[in-house]
Structure formats: structure tokens, C-alpha cells
Amino acid sequence: MQAFDAAVRLGSFKEAADALHLTPSAISxxxxxxxKAMGGALFIRAHRSVLITPTGRAFATLTxxxxxxxxxxxxxLAGTEASCRLRLSVSPLFASAWxxxxxxxxxxxxPEVELVVENSTRPLDLENESADAAVRVGDGNxxxxxxxxxxxLHATPVATPAIVRRFKLHRAADVVRAPMIHVxxxxxxxxxxxxxxxxxTIKARQxxxxxxxxxxxxxxxxxxxxxxxxAERERTGMLCRPIGHSNSTGGYWLVHxxxxxxxxxxQAFKRWLLGxxxxxx
Numbered sequence: 001m002q003a004f005d006a007a008v009r010l011g012s013f014k015e016a017a018d019a020l021h022l023t024p025s026a027i028s029x030x031x032x033x034x035x036k037a038m039g040g041a042l043f044i045r046a047h048r049s050v051l052i053t054p055t056g057r058a059f060a061t062l063t064x065x066x067x068x069x070x071x072x073x074x075x076x077l078a079g080t081e082a083s084c085r086l087r088l089s090v091s092p093l094f095a096s097a098w099x100x101x102x103x104x105x106x107x108x109x110x111p112e113v114e115l116v117v118e119n120s121t122r123p124l125d126l127e128n129e130s131a132d133a134a135v136r137v138g139d140g141n142x143x144x145x146x147x148x149x150x151x152x153l154h155a156t157p158v159a160t161p162a163i164v165r166r167f168k169l170h171r172a173a174d175v176v177r178a179p180m181i182h183v184x185x186x187x188x189x190x191x192x193x194x195x196x197x198x199x200x201t202i203k204a205r206q207x208x209x210x211x212x213x214x215x216x217x218x219x220x221x222x223x224x225x226x227x228x229x230x231a232e233r234e235r236t237g238m239l240c241r242p243i244g245h246s247n248s249t250g251g252y253w254l255v256h257x258x259x260x261x262x263x264x265x266x267q268a269f270k271r272w273l274l275g276x277x278x279x280x281x
Contacts (some may be wrong), residue, residue, distance in 0.1 A: 003030040005063040085114040086265040089131035093213035133256035148254040156246035158229040158239040169242040172197035179225030180204040181216040196247040
């Protein structure tokens, strides 16, 4: 069940294996044994990805609640060290593109805090998870939870200057000439952008589909095609915005339970986080 819970939280057998210090085959073997015991599939195995089944999603609610309760129940037994531990469940793109490059300054300012950062793409469910807080993309509508707006997100096409020249990307309708890179967890990114840009439902000549928000930017940087941008990545100079139109795709929010207002490590992290965004602005 631990292997299953980690695979659901992290979105892949490989990530679960890294978190539990096992091999991906060991994770797969344990989950298959669990599926045999339950008499049904918990995941659909696809090429280089796994998708949770409805049965698996229902079971994940139970395992998440159980492991979350165990984590919270045992934390006081660890004494002062645990009281300074902050567990964050963070969207992968926010972690890699924003948080990780800056986290050293927080750790320097708060040496008393032990930070645990876990990438997660699963729907937010802090009642059934061990995380103290989460950073997620959304519209801020998480009833019963404390939410803090961090950053607005807008989607716009990005590509290398070479791709722009090769496919003559000047107008919104031009993007379909180039290979269009899609994020499978956000399938409406391109259709919404095309609609908002007044192009309609035209289809690209070629497409690449990946399962994370970071992969499209990596592919675009390597000249594989044009990708929807959700962050200020092109400031590195590797990518450019050939077409000015962008549309809102929500924002990043820091979310936590009301009872975490007394969590001093979380409050320190929130102050640092807002200070960093204020400095950027």
C-alpha cells in the first residue's frame, strides 16, 4: 500500500521508487501484488506512463487518509525536530522553474526548518495527505482551506528563434505549421489558446505529447517544436514568443488547512515566499 500511495502521489512508478529507495520494478511488483489481492486493476499501464483507474482513485483516498493520519499522529513523538519540519506538496513546474532555484535563501534564513518538498500532480486533498501545505495551479476555489495567491499564469506559444524562422511563425494560425508540444495533464492548453486567439479548431500537422509541464519547455529549447509557456522561462534567451497573444490559465496558490496557522515553519515559509514574489514584482 505504501508503494501504491507513493505512485499515486508522485504520478509515476519511477518517482515512487526514488522516494522509497526502491527500483521501479520493485514498485511495479508490489502494486501488482496489491492488485491481485484486491481483484482489480489500480493502474492502466501505458508506454512510459501509468494512469490511475477509478478503483485506484477510490482506494487512493483511503490510503492517503490513513498515511496522513499516521504521519500527523507520530509527528509529536519526534519532539522539537518534527515541530520544525515543513512538508510541501508542490506542482512539478513550480518546483523546478521557481522554488528549487531559490530555496537556498530560505534555508539560509531559517536553519531551524527541515524542508520536505514533494512534487505532486494529484488533486489537492490535504485532509488525506501528510503535507502541511501545497502549491497548486487553480482559481483559488478550495472551500474550507486557507488560500494565498502567488502568481497569475498565462499560456502563450514559445519556440527557439530557429523554429520561428523555419516555420514562419508570425500569426496565431501559423503555429500549426510547426510540431505542437502538448501537456497530457492539460489537454485544453492549445485548444483554448487557439480559440482565444481567434483561430478556431485547426489541427497541427505534427504533435508531441508529454506528461509533465517541464518537458514541453525542454523540448522547445531543443528545437523540437512550439510549446505553451506557463512561466517566464524565455528570459534565458533560449526561447522567444513569436506571437504576442496569451490567455489566462489560472494561477499558483499556496494552500493549507486552517489549523496550520499555528505552524511556525509554514508561517516563515509563507513570509519568505511572498517576499520573493514582491521582489520579483
